[in-house]
Amino acid sequence: MRKARAVLVSAVLALGVSLTIGATPAHAERLAGVFRDYSECQRIGNQGIAQGWWDSFHCEWEGRYRYYFLYA
Template structure:
């Protein structure tokens, strides 16, 4: 028998890339706007250091 402890976020596996931005503020602005418009429920801006860009996932 194997026991695995830990949980995945509720949104795991359902996020898609919605945009790529040079500035964090732009990523947050668009993410918040999409949330307000009902395009998605929740978002995150993740900095990818290998590209030097922020990726918007929702």
């Protein structure tokens, strides 16, 4: 089960990054992570602001994947 979940998360990340790179202008948000819990998504988003990795972020629930996507 863990291997299947790891493969699924990797595939979702790769798909999200490829769609983000191919479909958005350079100044648009990018996919910065995929999380199971909203609180974890928020924690990493806030950490990114504190570290200077990005200026803003939002977590978006994707029901078909059952994960939260962090866009920064």
